[in-house]
Amino acid sequence: MSEKNFIDYIRVFCHSGKGGRGITHFMRTKFNAKAGPDGGDGGRGGHVILRGNKQLWTLLHLRYFKNVVADDGENGMKNNCTGRFGKDVIIEVPLGTIARDEETGEIEAEILEDGQEVIWLRGGRGGQGNQHFATPTNQVPEHSQPGEEGVEGYKLLELKVLADVGLVGFPNAGKSTLLSVVSAAKPKIANYAFTTLIPNLGMVPYRDGRSFCMADLPGIIEGASEGKGLGHRFLRHIERNAVLLFLIPADSEDHAKEFAVLYNELEQFNPELLQKDMLIAISKSDMLDEELKREIAKELPEKLPHIFISSVTGFGIVELKDLLWAKLNMTQSE
Structure with a gap:
């Protein structure tokens, strides 16, 4: 998927349908001109509904769909007939999508499963016809209800990629190369920073x-949590990963400092990220001998497991998979 086709944040104006008006009407028969009230209820206004679709990976299809307006419900009819409900509008979104209100920032819906449907904005209720207001003392009610107004407002849709393992590292740390080796994914790989501009899944x-x-x-x-580089745009995708794999290249000038910077940026962005299972992988390890590996290991945090790997030679890749699988199973069992 090209960078221009990956959209993970979009703003839309939504308006659910207005409920139909209940009517005031009286039944007339051949032998009784005052057979009683028979005004029907108004139909419900259309909902705005979010539906999960596992075939979607981006919010691109909503780029030119900025005004979402559901139909109004029909007015009630005579003979106690309820008006037709307004047609719902269904917005299909990729799994991992969060819906927010722009003004309050409150999360209003979260789509995590294929086919999951959530009523985002409810249509207005239809008004009651005069049949509901008949009493022993008022058998000819002249009153009926108007329909409720729909709900409107600017809303935000935000996609957070769903993945078991998220690769965390500085630009050019070897994340794309690793993904291309362990999966069938074909991310863009080059020897310069910010080769990867969109999340790639494998x-x-x-x-x-x-x-x-x-x-x-x-x-x-450094400074990504404050918006530098690609900033918040992609840090939020890490929130969905069960395990975080920190990738630090063997040729880094200071392995401990590089990990500390990455750790700090996650903490500044969202402290809850630090509760996730973590693992450190030293990439490009084919250039290291055993003595250098021991020296690098001394620099790394004692509480976090680490492994030396090389995506080029395949060194440590099988062991890395074993470690990740064990972490994932431990996370899921909890």
């Missing part, structure tokens, strides 16, 4: 036909 095959999903996320730089 299914990683494991033993006995099992697999898990890995996401190559655009590189983080």
Whole structure:
């Protein structure tokens, strides 16, 4: 998918339908001109509904669909007939989409499953016809209700990529190369910063036909939590990953500092990210001997497991899969 086709944040104006008006009407028969009230209820206004679609990976299809307006309900009719409901508008979104109100920032819906439907904006209720207001003392009610107004406002749709493992690292740390080796994904790879401008997903095959999903996320730089580099635009995708794999290249000038910067940016963006399972992988390790590996290991946090890998030679890749699978199973069992 090209960068211009990946849209993960969009603003839309939504308006649910107005409820139909209940009517005032009296039944007239051949032998009774005052047979009683028979005014029907108004129909409900159309809802605005979000539906999950696992075939979608972006919000691109909504770029030119900025005004979402559901139909109004029809007015009630005689003979106690209810008016037709307004037609609902269904917005299909990729899994991992969050819907917010622009003014309050409140999360109003979250789509995580294929086919899941959530009524985002409810249509107005139809008004009651005069049949409902007949009493023993008022058998000829002249009153009926108008329909309720629909709901309107500017709304935000935000996509957070769903993946089991998220690759976290500086630009050019080897994340895309690793993903291309362990899965069938073909991310763009080049020897310059910010090669990856959109999240790339790949299914990683494991033993006995099992697999898990890995996401190559655009590189983080110092200050990303404040909006530098690609900033908040892609940090939010990390919130969906069950396990975070920190990728630090073997040729880094300071491995401990590089990890500390990455860790700090996650903490500044959302402290809850630090509760996730974490693993450190030292990439490009084919250039290291055993003595250098021991020296680098001393720099890394003692509480976090680490592994040396090389995407070029395949060194440590099988062991990395084993570690990730164990982490994922431990996370899911909890």
